Amino acid sequence: MRPPVLLDRPARWLLGALAAGALLVVLGNALVPQGHALHVSTYTVTLLGKYLCYALLALALDLVWGYCGILSLGHAAFFALGGYAMGMYLMRQIGTRGVYGHPVLPDFMVFLGWEELPWYWHGFDQFWFAAAMVVLVPGALALVFGWFAFRSRVTGVYLSIITQALTFALMLAFFRNEMGFGGNNGLTDFKDILGFDLQADATRLGLFLASAAALASAYLLARRIVTSKFGQVLVAIRDSEARVRFAGYEVEHFKLWIFVFSAMLAGVAGALYVPQVGIINPSEFSPLNSIELVIWVAVGGRATLWGAVAGALLVNYAKTVFTGLLPEAWLFLLGALFVLVTLFLPKGLAGVFLHRKGRPT
Amino acid sequence: MNVLEHARRLLRRDQVFPMLMPKRLAEPDTRHGPILYLEGVTVSFDGFKALDDLSLYIDDGELRCIIGPNGAGKTTLMDVITGKTRPDAGSVWFGQRIDLLQLSEAEIAQAGIGRKFQRPTVFGGHSVFDNLRLAMAGDKGVWRSLFDRLGAAEREHIESILETVGLADHAGRRAAELSHGQKQWLEIGMLLAQNPRVLLVDEPVAGMTPAETERTAELLTGLAGRHSVVVVEHDMAFVRAIARRVTVLHEGRVLAEGSMEQVQNDPRVIEVYLGEDDDD
Numbered sequence: 027m028r029p030p031v032l033l034d035r036p037a038r039w040l041l042g043a044l045a046a047g048a049l050l051v052v053l054g055n056a057l058v059p060q061g062h063a064l065h066v067s068t069y070t071v072t073l074l075g076k077y078l079c080y081a082l083l084a085l086a087l088d089l090v091w092g093y094c095g096i097l098s099l100g101h102a103a104f105f106a107l108g109g110y111a112m113g114m115y116l117m118r119q120i121g122t123r124g125v126y127g128h129p130v131l132p133d134f135m136v137f138l139g140w141e142e143l144p145w146y147w148h149g150f151d152q153f154w155f156a157a158a159m160v161v162l163v164p165g166a167l168a169l170v171f172g173w174f175a176f177r178s179r180v181t182g183v184y185l186s187i188i189t190q191a192l193t194f195a196l197m198l199a200f201f202r203n204e205m206g207f208g209g210n211n212g213l214t215d216f217k218d219i220l221g222f223d224l225q226a227d228a229t230r231l232g233l234f235l236a237s238a239a240a241l242a243s244a245y246l247l248a249r250r251i252v253t254s255k256f257g258q259v260l261v262a263i264r265d266s267e268a269r270v271r272f273a274g275y276e277v278e279h280f281k282l283w284i285f286v287f288s289a290m291l292a293g294v295a296g297a298l299y300v301p302q303v304g305i306i307n308p309s310e311f312s313p314l315n316s317i318e319l320v321i322w323v324a325v326g327g328r329a330t331l332w333g334a335v336a337g338a339l340l341v342n343y344a345k346t347v348f349t350g351l352l353p354e355a356w357l358f359l360l361g362a363l364f365v366l367v368t369l370f371l372p373k374g375l376a377g378v379f380l381h382r383k384g385r386p387t
Numbered sequence: 388m389n390v391l392e393h394a395r396r397l398l399r400r401d402q403v404f405p406m407l408m409p410k411r412l413a414e415p416d417t418r419h420g421p422i423l424y425l426e427g428v429t430v431s432f433d434g435f436k437a438l439d440d441l442s443l444y445i446d447d448g449e450l451r452c453i454i455g456p457n458g459a460g461k462t463t464l465m466d467v468i469t470g471k472t473r474p475d476a477g478s479v480w481f482g483q484r485i486d487l488l489q490l491s492e493a494e495i496a497q498a499g500i501g502r503k504f505q506r507p508t509v510f511g512g513h514s515v516f517d518n519l520r521l522a523m524a525g526d527k528g529v530w531r532s533l534f535d536r537l538g539a540a541e542r543e544h545i546e547s548i549l550e551t552v553g554l555a556d557h558a559g560r561r562a563a564e565l566s567h568g569q570k571q572w573l574e575i576g577m578l579l580a581q582n583p584r585v586l587l588v589d590e591p592v593a594g595m596t597p598a599e600t601e602r603t604a605e606l607l608t609g610l611a612g613r614h615s616v617v618v619v620e621h622d623m624a625f626v627r628a629i630a631r632r633v634t635v636l637h638e639g640r641v642l643a644e645g646s647m648e649q650v651q652n653d654p655r656v657i658e659v660y661l662g663e664d665d666d667d
């Protein structure tokens with residue numbers, strides 16, 4: 027018996043493709059002149075950067091759903107929280123350049139007639155602080171939520187429903203102006219990040235590369251986890267939770283650990299997403315987002331990691347194309363895709379690949 | 388302990404902080420004989436008493452067979468011992484000092500009680516080898532499992548268990564692909580790997596061929612002595628082959644206890660159980 031290797035063939039392919047793709051994008055954007063067939067516009071760079079953030083989010087979900095069987099229907103909440111933490115930093119960077127020119131308060135607070143910065147906005151003028159919050163806030167929420175849910179042995183559909191309720195509740199809360207996160211409009215009109223102008227091509231390219239690097243590192247970490255004995259315990263919990271308990275493992279600890287780790291990855295994805303799209307608002311908490319996320323992973327194939335990444339990239343590319351052609355039809359199409367995959371490709375696209383190679387998953 | 392003493396304990400430099408020490412469960416104390424004490428255990432499901440004021444003692448190192456008609460409460464009994472079901476009344480002790488009702492399923496397993504389910508339950512997604520590796524006794528904490536490496540000694544131990552349960556040729560196969568009988572063997576192998584003081588074995592030979600059944604009988608009788616073994620089985624020929632002491636359960640109570648012969652000749656037992664159908 028060979029132990030599983032960290033960099034197996036799909037892992038080498040994925041990392042290779044990511045590196046090659048990133049290189050082509052950088053060359054195409056920075057060196058190939060505009061108008062040339064190989065030129066990559068800055069708009070495309072940002073679009074691809076956004077896809078990479080989604081891929082990172084899908085990877086995070088695959089760890090809990092694919093490997094541990096926890097179907098979270100609220101994972102976009104962790105993504106949005108990471109996004110808000112980054113958004114708060116970006117808001118504080120605006121300084122006197124806002125419409126009202128207030129040195130400390132973001133525009134929406136001046137508009138609401140607030141005199142002082144709420145306590146939870148302190149520290150967000152520092153990048154390191156915001157960066158820490160990007161992982162700590164989603165992680166803490168996952169810890170508290172998971173602790174209660176797993177300790178009370180909530181599983182299956184019930185768990186899915188309460189995760190959905192969680193993200194819905196957060197959405198309603200963030201819609202409120204009194205919460206101090208910009209209400210309906212969210213946080214936007216960002217100017218710069220770490221001193222770099224967010225509208226500049228080079229900054230856009232930098233953010234794209236940061237997303238690619240984050241995805242690659244998260245993928246490696248996730249591989250490290252799923253190839254360890256810990257990863258085997260996760261799969262065992264998914265397949266037969268009771269057996270794992272009677273073998274002497276505290277199932278709750280394992281679930282909680284991977285849930286928190288996954289929430290942190292989702293937070294990082296959200297934090298990289300926000301400066302690229304230039305806005306974060308409560309609609310990111312929408313339950314629909316979490317459900318779309320589940321579809322990406324289902325389409326790509328669960329419990330392979332690379333399947334989740336591929337699924338996120340493909341479905342989002344399709345979304346971009348179709349919403350351009352037939353905006354109203356996209357949700358129907360997505361629904362149909364999900365039904366078809368569930369019925370005919372229970373293991374997703376990854377399953378097709380593995381099957382063709384004659385290797386059962 | 389007062390505050391000062393607490394502080395002094397925390398500040399001692401010759402040992403790790405108490406809260407960082409791995410929780411070690413004491414060995415069960417069996418100086419008085421029994422390793423399992425069940426007293427007045429009652430379990431009811433919506434008013435229906437699956438176990439009714441049941442008392443049972445298992446001696447250290449003994450091999451006990453538990454028989455009884457369907458629905459007698461045999462599986463429920465194992466659920467109570469392993470922490471899966473909490474009784475409404477009664478007490479369950481492991482040795483004289485460990486109160487099993489205070490422990491979680493995982494803690495009970497770590498304390499030294501292993502079980503095989505009635506329906507063979509293995510980790511279908513993992514190879515046979517990995518199933519045994521996961522069951523292997525040792526530190527089962529999160530951090531440890533993140534950094535655990537398969538050592539040569541562990542590999543050898545797993546290979547020897549594979550030999551014992553006759554699955555050496557199937558080490559790399561996914562457990563889900565095994566036949567019913569092979570899964571039974573694998574689960575028994577997992578129990579061996581876990582190396583518990585007490586083995587609770589629920590219907591080990593269901594779905595096995597006569598030859599396999601015979602090997603299981605050998606294996607289980609061989610384990611007794613070093614381990615305590617509690618076997619639930621419907622296969623009377625098998626029970627007769629291994630039984631030393633037999634407990635008959637009926638409607639959640641102990642109906643009779645003794646050697647196979649005594650039990651078989653007990654008129655109450657004949658009435659409720661053996662009389663109906665000998666070899667079901």
Ligand SMILES: Nc1ncnc2c1ncn2[C@@H]1O[C@H](COP(=O)(O)OP(=O)(O)OP(=O)(O)O)[C@@H](O)[C@H]1O
Binds near residue numbers: 458461462464
């Ligand atoms: N979770 C439960 N909820 C309701 N009733 C239950 C539950 N578990 C067991 N029972 C009932 O308790 C009784 C005892 O069940 P148990 O499984 O212990 O019987 P058993 O002796 O193992 O029978 P068998 O020989 O069929 O395995 C049965 O009547 C069963 O229907």
Ligand SMILES: [Mg+2]
Binds near residue numbers: 461
């Ligand atoms: Mg039973």
